[in-house]
Amino acid sequence: MATILHKDESYRIIGACFEVYKQKGCGFTEPVYQECLGLEFEIQHIPFLAQVELQLDYKGRLLNQYxxxxxxxxxKILVEIKALANLxxxxxxxxxxxxxxxxxxLVLLVNFGHFPKIEYERIAHSRPKTISDELNSWI
Incomplete structure (x- = not known):
């Protein structure tokens, strides 16, 4: 049976998104939803960072791009928001x-522009394990 990655935390994040959608509906631009969601995270005591620049690398070398x-x-959870008719x-x-x-x-992809209800998807990435990682999990 598969376990849901970061189940409790993602449930709280999605709940905050639903609250923003309940208050604002659809039809606003992405920056409006972003600001509202940041406020809702504060209200619900969900720890977050907004618009943090993360540096990219290529084969172990840092790029100038972020x-x-x-x-x-x-x-531990990325949240990417959109305000579009459909993802x-x-x-x-x-x-x-x-x-x-x-x-x-884990990324939660959340679309506030969808009508009549918010649209969201959980996109998970399971990193391939090495044999030693797998063996250590049995110890």
Whole structure:
């Protein structure tokens, strides 16, 4: 049976997103939802960082380029928000790229522009284990 990654934390984050959607509905721009969600995280005591620049690397060498996820919650979950009619594969690809480029293993992709209800997806990344990692898990 598969376990849900960061179940309790992601439940709280999605709950905060639902509260923002309940208060604002759809039709605003992404920055409006981002500001509201930051406030809601504070109200609900969800630890977060907003728009943090994370440096990218290539084969172990740091690049001059950065990316900025909308939020990092609980120091382990990326939250990427959109305000579009529907999520598309390009948004899912962006989320997967965030996971591949970082130590994080879960992105919550949240779309506030969808009507009549909020749209969200959990995108998880399971890192391949080495044989020694697998053996150590049995000890």
């Amino acid at each position: 990316f900025k996820p909308d939020f990092i919650c609980f120091d 598309a594969d390009v948004h899912r690809s962006q989320a997967l790229n965030y996971l591949n480029a970082t130590r994080f293993d």
